[in-house]
Amino acid sequence: MEYAPVAVSSALNELRRRDPWYGCAYTLNPYRGCELACPYCYGWAERWRAPYQRRALRGSVGLDAFISGSEGAGGQRAAGPAIFIKTNMPSLLRRELRRKARDVVMVGSITDPY
Numbered sequence: 001m002e003y004a005p006v007a008v009s010s011a012l013n014e015l016r017r018r019d020p021w022y023g024c025a026y027t028l029n030p031y032r033g034c035e036l037a038c039p040y041c042y043g044w045a046e047r048w049r050a051p052y053q054r055r056a057l058r059g060s061v062g063l064d065a066f067i068s069g070s071e072g073a074g075g076q077r078a079a080g081p082a083i084f085i086k087t088n089m090p091s092l093l094r095r096e097l098r099r100k101a102r103d104v105v106m107v108g109s110i111t112d113p114y
Contacts, residue, residue, distance in 0.1 A: 001035050006084040011093035012100065013109075025103035028093070029111045033083035036112060 013027045034041070107113050 001082055003083050003085055005087040006032075007088045008086045008092065010096065011086070011089045012096050012105065014100070019106070022106050023104055024106040024109075026100070026105045027109035028105050028107050029086075029109060030089055030107075030113075031083055031085045031111055034112050035082065 011028060013029075015025055015027065018025050
């Protein structure tokens with residue numbers, strides 16, 4: 001398993017609608033990717049979302065790089081780190097918690113949270 005540090009622009013993901021199952025208004029994922037690669041995980045489907053497709057077309061890192069052993073376009077194995085650790089997340093989170101409305105935060109909505 002390979003790990004790589006990455007700087008992100010925000011810590012909290014504000015949901016458009018409150019999640020009816022968990023009751024949260026925000027999600028927080030301390031890293032991107034997972035070493036488990038569960039076949040039923042909806043995280044795998046994220047790679048086909050438009051923002052990741054646009055990044056892949058620009059030659060930037062797509063979601064395939066975050067999933068260990070995943071196959072990219074043309075059936076090629078993804079190269080590079082499998083897990084990106086959001087190194088600046090603690091400082092961003094402190095700032096965002098002061099500015100955002102108080103509400104429920106779900107930790108690990110698309111990652112293994114521990």
